[in-house]
Amino acid sequence: MTRSPVTPLPPPAERRRLREAGGLTRTQLAERVGVRPETVRAWESGRSTPRGRRREAYAKLLAGLAEPAEGTTDAGTRAPVSGRRSREGRRGLHGRQEAEGTTVVTVCPDRPGGGGQGGGTVLPEPSAFTQAPPPSSARSATAREDSRYLTPAQAFDALxxxxTPALVRQTYLLTGRRDLARESVEQAFQLAWDRWPEVARDPDPAGWVRAAAHEWALSPWHRYRRRYRQPEPPPPDDDDxxxxxxxxHLPPPYRRTLLLYDGVGLGLPETAAETEASTRAAAGRLLHARETVAAQLPELSDPRELHERLAELAATGRLRSADPPAVRGRSExxxxxxxxxAIAFTVALIGTTALTLRTAPTRYEPPVPPGETVRGVPPRVAPGPLSEDERELRARLREELSQGPERLTPQAR
Known part of the structure; x- marks a missing residue:
């Protein structure tokens, strides 16, 4: 009886390198092998070794990841990755494409321009901080040629x-709330559609939307909204x-700086520009955030390990998003x-102005001066009883005509 040969298993450091070269997170690799992400972390650190069927499946998966890395960097193949991944290799959050004319260059040629995720459909589960792999040079040229004929709606839907998948997960790390993360990204894209000519000509439209989403998510006014007063259920895993x-518990500027630098992979100047801070201030925030995280979680003192854990934490929830036409419809x-x-306010203002002009006086009317107290006037005295002569005169005047000569020319008696 012969025993089937066992597939060789590379050293722990090589296991991690192969997984990173294949663009897989620990969560994705754990799902393929059928184990938990913590088990994969233990295999890559050398604390444990897989056995039985899991070892065979893990070894075959690593062997499959190692095959493309042995070739050259031709179109359609993946270049080998060094043992310590460079920061530029982690900058895969948004493909930075140039805008041509009034339309945006196709951001992801592998996906249809008018398609989208959401509307009751679960977003795809790539790495939380990476997007689709970059196309080959030939496909990039074809995409740039075809993008000139995209309508603004098609270009927006492609963006x-x-x-959306990576932005929702990033915003979830900033807020800890899935609903707020989805709302922030949709609000950012609604604003982008309102200002589409500006966004289409921006050298980095994805960065424009990311900055808008992060600003909306970190707004302090959300604490007064009733729906966000109660905390959301935490992740099920203790480490997450x-x-x-x-x-x-980090201040929002420190949290955002840590996410952009160690999570997204932006450079320090780009991180400082997006957070509206100087380079020195951004570096100070980053160091303070790293020290805080390392003080409470010593195993995350390595920035590479922190990047992996952030990606795994962002990928824990099944986040949903609306369809692109629905976002454009809300924006419109x-x-x-x-x-x-604005039109109603303008009409009301014009009507009020016309009524004022109609009813306003046309000449100058001086104001009435305030009253003054008159001094030196004798007090008013009531008349006393009439004398006998006065009573006779009154009776005679009443008997005579009102137009008599006595009233016109008084005569002495």
Whole structure:
């Protein structure tokens, strides 16, 4: 009886390198093998070794990931990745494409321009901070050529479908609330559709939307909304719950800086520009955030390990999003509402001005001076009883005609 050969298993450091070269997170690899992400972390750190069928499945998966890395960097193949992944290799949050004319270059040629996620459908489950792999040079040229004929709606839908999954997960790390994360991203895209000519010409439209989503999510006014007063259920895993608790206790600027630099992979100048701070201030925030996280979670003192844990934490929830046409429709309805409100206010102002001009006086009327007290006037005295002569005169005047000569020419008696 012969025993089937066992597939060799690479060393722990090589296991992690192969997984990162294949663009997989620990959660995705754990789902393929059928174990928990903590088990994969233990395998890559050397604390434990897989056995039985799991070992065979894990070894075959690593062997499959190692095959593309042995070739050259031709179109359609993946270049080998060094043992310590560079920061530029982690900058896969948004593909930075140039805008041509009034339309945006196709952001993700592998996805249809008018398609989208949401509307009751679960978003795809890629890495939380990476998007679709970049296309080959030939497909990039074809995409740039075809993007000139995209309508603004198609270009917006392509940008929305490409950026929404990662943006919702990033915003979830900033707020710890799934509903607020989804709302922030939709609000950012509604604002982008309102200002689409500006966004379409921006060198980094995905970065424009990301900054708008982060600003909306970190607004302090959300604390006064009734729906966000109660905390959401924490992640089920203890490690994820501890990391999210540490993140949410950081000040918002520090939390955002840590997410952009160690999570998204932006450079320090880009992080400082997006957070509206100087480079020195951004570096100070980053160091303070790293020290805080490392003080409570010592195993995350390595930035690479922190990046992996942030990606795993962001991928824990099944986040949903609306369809691109629905987002565009809300943006257009809001624009129509405010336009009609502005027109109604203008008409009311014009009517009030016309009524004022109609009823206002046409000449100058001096104001009535205030009353003054008159001094030196004798007090008013009531008349006394009439004498006999006065009574006779009164009787005679009453008997005579009112137009008699006595009234015209008084005569002495």
């Amino acid at each position: 929305y479908s490409f950026c 719950r501890a990391l999210l608790d540490v993140l949410l 309805r809001r624009a129509r509402f405010w336009t009609r409100a």
